[in-house]
Amino acid sequence: MTHANVNTFRDLCPALANKTYFNYGGQGPLPTPSLQAINASWQRIQELGPFTGHVWPFIEQETARLRQALAHLCGVSPHRIALTENVTSGCVLPLWGLPWQTGDVLLLSDCEHPGVVAACQELARREGLRIEWLPVLELCRNTPQAALDDAVLEALERALSPDTRLVALSHLLWNSGSVMPITAVAKRLQQHPKAPWLLVDAAQSMGSIPVEEAAAAADIYAFTGHKWCCGPEGLGGVALSQRLLEQAQPTLIGWRSLRHEASAGSSFHNDARRFEVATSCVPLCSGLATSLELLAQAGTPSERLAIIQARSLRLWQGLQAIQGVSTLLPDPPAAGLVSFTLGSTATAAVVAQLGAEGLWIRRLDDPDCLRACTHITTTEDEIDALLQALGAAG
Amino acid sequence: MTHANVNTFRDLCPALANKTYFNYGGQGPLPTPSLQAINASWQRIQELGPFTGHVWPFIEQETARLRQALAHLCGVSPHRIALTENVTSGCVLPLWGLPWQTGDVLLLSDCEHPGVVAACQELARREGLRIEWLPVLELCRNTPQAALDDAVLEALERALSPDTRLVALSHLLWNSGSVMPITAVAKRLQQHPKAPWLLVDAAQSMGSIPVEEAAAAADIYAFTGHKWCCGPEGLGGVALSQRLLEQAQPTLIGWRSLRHEASAGSSFHNDARRFEVATSCVPLCSGLATSLELLAQAGTPSERLAIIQARSLRLWQGLQAIQGVSTLLPDPPAAGLVSFTLGSTATAAVVAQLGAEGLWIRRLDDPDCLRACTHITTTEDEIDALLQALGAAG
Numbered sequence: 034m035t036h037a038n039v040n041t042f043r044d045l046c047p048a049l050a051n052k053t054y055f056n057y058g059g060q061g062p063l064p065t066p067s068l069q070a071i072n073a074s075w076q077r078i079q080e081l082g083p084f085t086g087h088v089w090p091f092i093e094q095e096t097a098r099l100r101q102a103l104a105h106l107c108g109v110s111p112h113r114i115a116l117t118e119n120v121t122s123g124c125v126l127p128l129w130g131l132p133w134q135t136g137d138v139l140l141l142s143d144c145e146h147p148g149v150v151a152a153c154q155e156l157a158r159r160e161g162l163r164i165e166w167l168p169v170l171e172l173c174r175n176t177p178q179a180a181l182d183d184a185v186l187e188a189l190e191r192a193l194s195p196d197t198r199l200v201a202l203s204h205l206l207w208n209s210g211s212v213m214p215i216t217a218v219a220k221r222l223q224q225h226p227k228a229p230w231l232l233v234d235a236a237q238s239m240g241s242i243p244v245e246e247a248a249a250a251a252d253i254y255a256f257t258g259h260k261w262c263c264g265p266e267g268l269g270g271v272a273l274s275q276r277l278l279e280q281a282q283p284t285l286i287g288w289r290s291l292r293h294e295a296s297a298g299s300s301f302h303n304d305a306r307r308f309e310v311a312t313s314c315v316p317l318c319s320g321l322a323t324s325l326e327l328l329a330q331a332g333t334p335s336e337r338l339a340i341i342q343a344r345s346l347r348l349w350q351g352l353q354a355i356q357g358v359s360t361l362l363p364d365p366p367a368a369g370l371v372s373f374t375l376g377s378t379a380t381a382a383v384v385a386q387l388g389a390e391g392l393w394i395r396r397l398d399d400p401d402c403l404r405a406c407t408h409i410t411t412t413e414d415e416i417d418a419l420l421q422a423l424g425a426a427g
Numbered sequence: 428m429t430h431a432n433v434n435t436f437r438d439l440c441p442a443l444a445n446k447t448y449f450n451y452g453g454q455g456p457l458p459t460p461s462l463q464a465i466n467a468s469w470q471r472i473q474e475l476g477p478f479t480g481h482v483w484p485f486i487e488q489e490t491a492r493l494r495q496a497l498a499h500l501c502g503v504s505p506h507r508i509a510l511t512e513n514v515t516s517g518c519v520l521p522l523w524g525l526p527w528q529t530g531d532v533l534l535l536s537d538c539e540h541p542g543v544v545a546a547c548q549e550l551a552r553r554e555g556l557r558i559e560w561l562p563v564l565e566l567c568r569n570t571p572q573a574a575l576d577d578a579v580l581e582a583l584e585r586a587l588s589p590d591t592r593l594v595a596l597s598h599l600l601w602n603s604g605s606v607m608p609i610t611a612v613a614k615r616l617q618q619h620p621k622a623p624w625l626l627v628d629a630a631q632s633m634g635s636i637p638v639e640e641a642a643a644a645a646d647i648y649a650f651t652g653h654k655w656c657c658g659p660e661g662l663g664g665v666a667l668s669q670r671l672l673e674q675a676q677p678t679l680i681g682w683r684s685l686r687h688e689a690s691a692g693s694s695f696h697n698d699a700r701r702f703e704v705a706t707s708c709v710p711l712c713s714g715l716a717t718s719l720e721l722l723a724q725a726g727t728p729s730e731r732l733a734i735i736q737a738r739s740l741r742l743w744q745g746l747q748a749i750q751g752v753s754t755l756l757p758d759p760p761a762a763g764l765v766s767f768t769l770g771s772t773a774t775a776a777v778v779a780q781l782g783a784e785g786l787w788i789r790r791l792d793d794p795d796c797l798r799a800c801t802h803i804t805t806t807e808d809e810i811d812a813l814l815q816a817l818g819a820a821g
Contacts, residue, residue: 048473059478060706068469075462075659079442083653083660084453084789086782118512121681121705129678147688148681148705155680259477259706265469266477267661267708284523285679286549287515287542294541311515311542312454312653314661314708388480395478 055405061263074319108245112304123255123271130281135161137198173209182214204238210370215247264321287311344407351420449799455657468713502639506698517649517665524675529555531592567603598632604764609641658715681705738801745814
């Protein structure tokens, strides 16, 4: 990795040219070469197809190239990766296909995204399951990162019951920005008599921190390409465990789930494709693959995380110095999400005021706070500009 | 409508410049202005966003514009349209949310797409439902189109039972190319004590025939933008009945299903958005909206169908004159799908041989046959070239 490559990556993103951007956790900027790759893919499909014997090898090549890149990042074989439209689909499609029994308990952390929570609640309603909660937010707020893994594992120990059949825990919490000990949790769950499934929302981790151990350890590790990976919106994926592939039935079945697409009587794919549905936008695969290549040129996941951490550290430290500001975490963040409150000032008003100045952060509902994200593209000048604006707003 | 506008539409499609194309039922060509609109949409999102207060009005405008255009075509209010990734999602997402009871019967026509059939079979397995079959293929093969509506309604009468809770019938059958009397079927189902749901796969009808009466009459009218509408792959929609919106729960729940996206405790949207899931590719909306506008410039749905019928008539009549060829239908097709067999010649070999000459048709498994589609872009020269090649291949 060179600093030059990081600067190059930034320069390739027109979204960053006219604003001071801290919403990578919402959506990342799309580099121009990725948009060009999307375009070129569409043109090639029109040239070869769109529905001809000549176009299938190209479509297979583009999806296989992406599946392989994602599998490499996740530390799993490509047959364990399903491509999905978004994180929610990646979480929920396999979830609905698991073999549930009335009375099974879904243990959800209290920092899961509302979409995943609502999906679990609906599943519980239909299948007669119970929802229980794993409290991690207060631990994040009060525990130094060095002690957080143990604290989370102790909380898990207290929350597990004989009926626990699934644990849902994000890898990088979208509200506090803390990293959860996914591999240790997976190991603990293996000792449980029911070996509960481990569902990991990887919306914030994929592309921002190394994920290969966690992704390989989880049963469902669902991510999107349009946040920290800086790919196009509308394409993500999920890494699935071998035991899940063997035990889960597809729910939203279409021709891509079937081994022989022309025949409903045929069985489903044995691999993760059983959770793929039907026609999706292949040019997006070319775009995401290009974004992943550009990120790789800027450094390995560990090297990039070091840059992200350096940026979030600068922001976190600067926030400590502003009157009335409290960061959610007692320590510098483990990755690029920095959440904080701003004394008595209403968070929504602050977001609007900063936006009017061309600085973009977001607010979260639960807990009510502000969140600014730093990526490898974030400059020190941007951080200082944000700190100055927050100081004035406070 | 002018003939000039039809020619213009064809000239805007690079896919049609270097091949003789008859696979519109598989995927339609993407006009260059639609690809340009997709690109412009992405650039605008990067300029305004991608995740800022400035970008939301643009995203709302692009999705609302498409939702409105689709609602207009379907003859329903925009609140009854959900945007989906593909036809399968449009069929299956609402299907899984309906209130089923053990023993309910799903009555499927024997011409449904394998994806929909497999999804119904899995639903039946999980919910203890029974699948029964509505035989229409043999009717299509043996009944003149003028008598087909009555024949289908009689078959429906024989197939309905007190336990029938859903009927699945495509509007334009993907294999035989026959149009089904959807509004009459809907009326009949209203008289049934259980008022069975009517699920209509509109993959082949949307963009090729007028759909507004059928779409408004069905409970689930699911279509895609990438076939006869000539939009980008990965975007479709579904028109939902008011009673379905009131009685069905969403299955694949994400932030877009929720009235307040930040809170899982909030209720679902009252309108069709409860079946939308999470982040999807907004630029595709700009592309499909552009394709629909270009098609509208070429004529109303009825005017375009007249052109499509004139083309399929020429092809159908030409096929009658070729030794060994049998068309599936005894009459000229009601729309643009022309299915036929070619004596003893293996269908797969014919597809490959024609492909080598730059002529693209496809084969179907059930019944084993060849299918060539004519759209408004099809020229008489193309049809004559196909007929000549088939004559040589027979």
